[in-house]
Amino acid sequence: MPYFDAASAAPLHPVARQALLAALDEGWADPARLYREGRRARLLLDAAREAAAAEAGCRPDELVFTPSGTRALHDGIAGALAGRRRTGRHLVVAAVEHSAVLHAAEALEAEGGSVTRVPVDRTGRVSAGEYAAALRPDTALAALQSANHEVGTEQPVAEAAEACRKAGVPLLVDAAQSLGWGPVPGGWSLLTASAHKWGGPPGVGLLAVRKGVRFAARRPADEREHGRAPGFPDLPAVVAAAASLRAVRAEAAAEAARLRALVDRVRARVPELVPDVEVVGDPVRRLPHLVTFSCLYVDGEALLHALDREGFSVSSGSSCTSSTLEPSHVLRAMGVLSEGNVRVSLPWGTDAADVERFLDVLPGVVAGVREHLGAPSEAPASVSPAGTELVVDALGKRCPIPVIELAKVFGDVPVGGLVTVLSDDEAARLDVPAWCGMRGQEYVGERAVEGGVAYTVRRRS
Amino acid sequence: MPYFDAASAAPLHPVARQALLAALDEGWADPARLYREGRRARLLLDAAREAAAAEAGCRPDELVFTPSGTRALHDGIAGALAGRRRTGRHLVVAAVEHSAVLHAAEALEAEGGSVTRVPVDRTGRVSAGEYAAALRPDTALAALQSANHEVGTEQPVAEAAEACRKAGVPLLVDAAQSLGWGPVPGGWSLLTASAHKWGGPPGVGLLAVRKGVRFAARRPADEREHGRAPGFPDLPAVVAAAASLRAVRAEAAAEAARLRALVDRVRARVPELVPDVEVVGDPVRRLPHLVTFSCLYVDGEALLHALDREGFSVSSGSSCTSSTLEPSHVLRAMGVLSEGNVRVSLPWGTDAADVERFLDVLPGVVAGVREHLGAPSEAPASVSPAGTELVVDALGKRCPIPVIELAKVFGDVPVGGLVTVLSDDEAARLDVPAWCGMRGQEYVGERAVEGGVAYTVRRRS
Numbered sequence: 001m002p003y004f005d006a007a008s009a010a011p012l013h014p015v016a017r018q019a020l021l022a023a024l025d026e027g028w029a030d031p032a033r034l035y036r037e038g039r040r041a042r043l044l045l046d047a048a049r050e051a052a053a054a055e056a057g058c059r060p061d062e063l064v065f066t067p068s069g070t071r072a073l074h075d076g077i078a079g080a081l082a083g084r085r086r087t088g089r090h091l092v093v094a095a096v097e098h099s100a101v102l103h104a105a106e107a108l109e110a111e112g113g114s115v116t117r118v119p120v121d122r123t124g125r126v127s128a129g130e131y132a133a134a135l136r137p138d139t140a141l142a143a144l145q146s147a148n149h150e151v152g153t154e155q156p157v158a159e160a161a162e163a164c165r166k167a168g169v170p171l172l173v174d175a176a177q178s179l180g181w182g183p184v185p186g187g188w189s190l191l192t193a194s195a196h197k198w199g200g201p202p203g204v205g206l207l208a209v210r211k212g213v214r215f216a217a218r219r220p221a222d223e224r225e226h227g228r229a230p231g232f233p234d235l236p237a238v239v240a241a242a243a244s245l246r247a248v249r250a251e252a253a254a255e256a257a258r259l260r261a262l263v264d265r266v267r268a269r270v271p272e273l274v275p276d277v278e279v280v281g282d283p284v285r286r287l288p289h290l291v292t293f294s295c296l297y298v299d300g301e302a303l304l305h306a307l308d309r310e311g312f313s314v315s316s317g318s319s320c321t322s323s324t325l326e327p328s329h330v331l332r333a334m335g336v337l338s339e340g341n342v343r344v345s346l347p348w349g350t351d352a353a354d355v356e357r358f359l360d361v362l363p364g365v366v367a368g369v370r371e372h373l374g375a376p377s378e379a380p381a382s383v384s385p386a387g388t389e390l391v392v393d394a395l396g397k398r399c400p401i402p403v404i405e406l407a408k409v410f411g412d413v414p415v416g417g418l419v420t421v422l423s424d425d426e427a428a429r430l431d432v433p434a435w436c437g438m439r440g441q442e443y444v445g446e447r448a449v450e451g452g453v454a455y456t457v458r459r460r461s
Numbered sequence: 462m463p464y465f466d467a468a469s470a471a472p473l474h475p476v477a478r479q480a481l482l483a484a485l486d487e488g489w490a491d492p493a494r495l496y497r498e499g500r501r502a503r504l505l506l507d508a509a510r511e512a513a514a515a516e517a518g519c520r521p522d523e524l525v526f527t528p529s530g531t532r533a534l535h536d537g538i539a540g541a542l543a544g545r546r547r548t549g550r551h552l553v554v555a556a557v558e559h560s561a562v563l564h565a566a567e568a569l570e571a572e573g574g575s576v577t578r579v580p581v582d583r584t585g586r587v588s589a590g591e592y593a594a595a596l597r598p599d600t601a602l603a604a605l606q607s608a609n610h611e612v613g614t615e616q617p618v619a620e621a622a623e624a625c626r627k628a629g630v631p632l633l634v635d636a637a638q639s640l641g642w643g644p645v646p647g648g649w650s651l652l653t654a655s656a657h658k659w660g661g662p663p664g665v666g667l668l669a670v671r672k673g674v675r676f677a678a679r680r681p682a683d684e685r686e687h688g689r690a691p692g693f694p695d696l697p698a699v700v701a702a703a704a705s706l707r708a709v710r711a712e713a714a715a716e717a718a719r720l721r722a723l724v725d726r727v728r729a730r731v732p733e734l735v736p737d738v739e740v741v742g743d744p745v746r747r748l749p750h751l752v753t754f755s756c757l758y759v760d761g762e763a764l765l766h767a768l769d770r771e772g773f774s775v776s777s778g779s780s781c782t783s784s785t786l787e788p789s790h791v792l793r794a795m796g797v798l799s800e801g802n803v804r805v806s807l808p809w810g811t812d813a814a815d816v817e818r819f820l821d822v823l824p825g826v827v828a829g830v831r832e833h834l835g836a837p838s839e840a841p842a843s844v845s846p847a848g849t850e851l852v853v854d855a856l857g858k859r860c861p862i863p864v865i866e867l868a869k870v871f872g873d874v875p876v877g878g879l880v881t882v883l884s885d886d887e888a889a890r891l892d893v894p895a896w897c898g899m900r901g902q903e904y905v906g907e908r909a910v911e912g913g914v915a916y917t918v919r920r921r922s
Contacts, residue, residue, distance in 0.1 A: 003498055008491045009693065017485065024478065028663070030469045034765050034782065035774035037464055067528030067664065068692030074681050100691070103681035110680060196693060202489070203528065203664045203695030219571060220535050220564035223784060230561070231529030232470070232657060234664030237695070304495050313496035321495065323684060 002354035003313045007149055007177060007290055007345035013199030016244035020201060023236035041235055048242035055245050056191055056208050057183045063208045064225035065238045069176045069194025072205035073100040075218055076190050080141045080170055081108060083214030088138025089113035094126045094155060095333035096148050098174055123282040124153035124334045132163030139169045146178040150317050150330040150343055151281030152290035161187030170213050177287055180248045181256055189213045195241035198248050199348060203234050204241040248348060256288035259346050262355045263291045266344060273363045278438060280336045290345040295366050297375030297404050298340025306365045312358055317341045319399050319427040326426045337434035338427050339400035376407045389418040395452050399427035403435050417459050424452035463815035464774045468610055468638060468751055468806035474660030477705035481662060484697035502696055509703035516706050517652055517669050518644045524669045525686035526699045530637045530655025533666035534561040536679055537651050541602045541631055542569060544675030549599025550574035555587045555616060556794035557609050559635055584743040585614035585795045593624030600630045607639040611778055611791040611804055612742030613751035622648030631674050638748055641709050642717055650674045656702035659709050660809060664695050665702040709809060717749035720807050723816045724752045727805060734824045739899060741797045751806040756827050758836030758865050759801025767826045773819055778802045780860050780888040787887045798895035799888050800861035837868045850879040856913050860888035864896050878920050885913035
């Protein structure tokens with residue numbers, strides 16, 4: 001049963017499993033104790049730290065283990081901000097960072113600090129120039145992901161680091177998605193990562209803080225992990241995390257090339273096999289194993305369930321698959337279609353035949369969901385008189401219905417005519433303009449109306 | 462090789478190991494995802510929560526899993542304080558709480574709040590009346606451990622809970638040391654625990670918050686664990702923690718009775734076998750598996766190493782075994798001897814023969830350490846004229862040397878005479894008065910002198 005959601009969590013790597021079992025026997029004691037079981041645990045912890053630091057590209061005493069990538073980000077950002085509080089309380093992030101970074105940014109704002117969210121282009125990439133321009137004299141910290149977790153696009157980390165160096169601002173790089181594939185370009189001041197993304201166990205994050213970077217750990221703290229990660233360390237998991245990082249990195253180049261070719265095939269074939277699809281994210285500067293696309297007139301949740309029934313596990317940034325019923329902030333920042341969104345992230349060792357089977361199955365699955373929703377197969381030819389304006393009331397209807405209703409009536413207005421869709425669904429804000437882009441029609445704009453928003457489109461062809 | 466430090470960490474329980482291995486296969490995916498691996502992980506998480514809640518005595522939706530007992534305490538205290546911020550910023554704790562509670566209290570003070578640390582008697586127990594009297598109209602939270610982690614003394618939780626109920630103050634009970642042995646008496650508002658104390662894996666703490674208790678989680682937060690514990694959950698560890706809690710609790714009564722008898726034997730025999738020993742902690746109202754004693758004229762670190770060479774792993778609250786070179790705050794709050802301190806905490810299934818062997822070995826080990834330090838075997842008879850005052854300069858010397866020097870010269874002053882010990886070692890503040898208590902001599906008091914403190918003793922017999 002092919003699992004294609006490695007960017008969320010990967011099954012435990014065999015090396016991680018073996019290391020975990022050994023460390024459960026040898027590393028359950030408190031590494032701070034003086035007796036033999038404690039000393040043995042300390043040796044394992046030191047060895048794990050050395051191995052992880054070598055892979056991360058830092059000194060062992062610069063790296064601590066945290067209970068998750070999220071906690072590494074929360075505590076790393078808080079510590080770096082507190083360490084530079086005299087400089088100011090301004091934080092720079094990319095608009096498409098992981099939600100843990102954005103939550104930390106919101107916490108800073110709630111405490112009176114300020115945040116600049118640098119926008120991205122339609123591929124999900126920040127401009128190095130715009131990122132550099134966001135740095136201010138009162139900027140305490142800048143954060144930038146190495147690569148995006150939803151669309152795979154790599155960020156210009158080296159250029160951002162150089163701009164930060166010139167401005168005297170520490171740069172935190174969230175390497176959660178990329179560290180298993182290779183080291184992060186030098187120049188970062190803080191680095192975070194998450195072991196269960198590279199086949200390590202859950203329960204382990206990395207936080208590296210370069211010597212000399214001002215850092216004041218969040219209180220309360222204790223004496224564990226240089227005072228930067230309180231609580232009894234999960235040593236078996238830490239040992240497994242370090243061992244598997246080393247193992248996957250030893251073969252990362254070959255496996256990346258293999259998965260990159262599989263992803264290239266998905267990127268090329270999906271638009272040929274499925275009508276009305278937008279493949280998103282940078283086609284070249286991207287993670288090797290990840291591809292994301294959105295299908296017009298498709299309900300993301302229904303699509304996920306249909307793929308699940310066919311044996312494929314994927315995730316989605318569509319609003320219907322989130323607890324808040326809002327499209328993913330990444331797709332929103334990119335300004336791309338959010339309905340019928342599918343993220344395919346291939347785990348280590350993915351069988352090429354499973355990818356082929358996915359391509360075989362996908363067109364029928366999408367067609368089935370569209371048919372069930374009554375989606376238009378193509379825009380009908382116009383027969384109506386010029387100057388007509390149609391209003392579609394889709395209030396109370398969820399993604400992708402508003403766009404389906406728009407498409408259904410669009411043929412009824414002549415070239416030059418207007419269609420206005422009334423919707424109270426957040427996804428419409430993204431998907432109506434995206435539909436226009438895909439169909440070559442003109443998006444006129446939105447205005448507030450009673451009970452929702454009116455989105456207006458002009459027919460061009 | 463007998464390991465007698467279960468209060469620090471216990472080897473993984475066989476049930477925990479089995480559950481962990483199964484959950485590594487079945488529960489590695491994100492339980493928030495819609496596909497089959499995610500649904501399977503969700504089922505495991507829900508079942509673990511139900512099992513742990515049943516053992517803790519709460520509803521499943523009142524309980525979240527945290528990355529450690531320390532983080533449960535940090536986040537539980539912060540959340541409860543923030544939830545009642547309008548009431549006030551006063552916190553009540555026992556002076557002998559786990560350092561995680563005291564660190565959280567210090568963090569509150571650093572932010573402008575206030576803390577009452579309720580003192581304990583020589584057994585390490587708070588008085589229920591004193592605890593109740595510490596509650597004020599502006600008290601936001603009270604915290605009390607179920608039993609002490611260093612000396613095993615049980616606290617009057619039920620009485621404290623009743624006083625808190627009357628005062629309208631939520632009570633947080635730190636049940637880290639006791640939850641494996643039985644449920645905490647009702648009446649608590651918040652409960653914390655730590656899985657690796659009961660044979661579960663590291664990386665799992667419990668935080669229960671009763672319905673209706675005001676709680677505002679620390680920011681940044683995310684949607685995991687009711688917004689109370691951010692980050693990807695360590696599901697295999699959580700499953701193992703819940704399974705082992707249920708397993709140990711099913712046999713807790715019988716095992717507690719067995720270990721209680723072993724500890725009673727240690728409590729009775731150690732003072733008979735080893736001269737100049739003080740067994741500390743409540744002899745009856747105590748954890749079943751834990752006993753602590755202190756040996757006059759003994760260096761705790763040397764004692765630990767000597768016991769380790771004999772194959773016994775124990776811990777110590779002596780100053781020489783701590784990174785800060787200060788005696789444990791618990792022993793200090795109790796006002797008992799801190800030098801040569803040994804905590805024996807028996808893990809589940811301890812062999813009675815190992816305890817006997819410990820009793821066989823201990824007298825020789827203590828005598829060896831004393832001999833090496835040149836400790837007096839008994840106080841020599843006095844021959845000096847009355848009215849003499851001797852001054853012993855032990856500046857720059859570490860525990861237990863100042864007390865050894867005191868004992869060596871004590872026979873040189875007549876009954877009624879004074880001996881003053883000059884010391885800059887923090888342990889002397891505890892150990893000189895404790896020596897007086899054990900020897901039936903009068904502790905006159907302390908005064909500051911250049912480079913340290915002068916502790917004065919009057920000879921009574």
